[in-house]
Amino acid sequence: MKFKKPNFIADNTEDAKNTLKTIKKKYQLFSLSEADIIVVLGGDGFMLDILKKHQNLNLPFYGINQGTVGFLMNQKQDINLLNKLNEAEETVIHPLKMYAKKLDGTIEHYLAVNEISILRSGSQAAKLKIIVDDLVRLEELVCDGALVSTPAGSTAYNYSAHGPILPIDSNILALTAMAAFRPRRWRGALIPSKAKIEFLIKEPHKRPVSAYADSKEVKNINSVKILCENNICYKLLFDKGHGLQERILREQFF
Numbered sequence: 001m002k003f004k005k006p007n008f009i010a011d012n013t014e015d016a017k018n019t020l021k022t023i024k025k026k027y028q029l030f031s032l033s034e035a036d037i038i039v040v041l042g043g044d045g046f047m048l049d050i051l052k053k054h055q056n057l058n059l060p061f062y063g064i065n066q067g068t069v070g071f072l073m074n075q076k077q078d079i080n081l082l083n084k085l086n087e088a089e090e091t092v093i094h095p096l097k098m099y100a101k102k103l104d105g106t107i108e109h110y111l112a113v114n115e116i117s118i119l120r121s122g123s124q125a126a127k128l129k130i131i132v133d134d135l136v137r138l139e140e141l142v143c144d145g146a147l148v149s150t151p152a153g154s155t156a157y158n159y160s161a162h163g164p165i166l167p168i169d170s171n172i173l174a175l176t177a178m179a180a181f182r183p184r185r186w187r188g189a190l191i192p193s194k195a196k197i198e199f200l201i202k203e204p205h206k207r208p209v210s211a212y213a214d215s216k217e218v219k220n221i222n223s224v225k226i227l228c229e230n231n232i233c234y235k236l237l238f239d240k241g242h243g244l245q246e247r248i249l250r251e252q253f254f
Contacts, residue, residue: 007035011042016066043067060235088237091244093152099225100211100218110213114153119145127202144179168245197226
């Protein structure tokens with residue numbers, strides 16, 4: 001497919017706004033209803049927000065890094081942008097969906113591209129029961145928190161918590177503990193992406209816990225259910241030779 005009608009969405013930073021001004025002088029900008037591709041100017045966090053906001057358009061996304069790490073983005077280069085878009089490699093990723101049940105009984109649900117994390121929000125460690133496909137796999141994990149990461153997010157928070165880096169096409173989720181106290185030094189598990197993962201919070205009033213879908217927080221939770229949303233597809237474009245699979249492989253030898 002040849003991309004001819006790009007739409008550009010810029011973060012509210014000086015770098016992103018200045019880049020957009022330069023682009024407007026060289027290229028025609030199309031509305032979202034006309035566009036055949038969305039070019040995102042910003043950092044990884046901004047890209048995550050835009051993916052979720054515009055997922056129903058079923059368009060590919062090409063990011064230009066105007067942030068810091070930019071793992072989901074491409075590096076800014078002063079060459080023909082349309083050529084770059086049409087030579088780019090596509091990677092399809094699927095988000096996780098979080099159902100967070102609060103202490104008052106209400107349930108909030110959000111999508112996460114990178115990870116869903118459960119973190120203590122008080123001075124005491126969290127106590128979590130872990131259930132996979134309706135079977136109790138760990139009766140009690142005493143920790144600062146735990147997270148479930150997608151392959152795309154495995155080099156982010158998950159990796160900082162000493163979780164494994166996952167190949168982008170592995171159909172595996174990483175379940176990683178943060179500062180596990182009991183079981184001592186428990187590092188987590190690899191779970192099939194089709195599995196249903198649940199965290200039950202023990203003593204939630206005494207040991208308050210928050211859940212996060214990427215950066216979206218739900219406070220005072222009682223339980224969290226996590227499923228992979230394979231019916232939602234995010235199409236990310238990367239410069240030739242610098243695709244997400246190559247980036248993830250390179251991280252393991254850094």
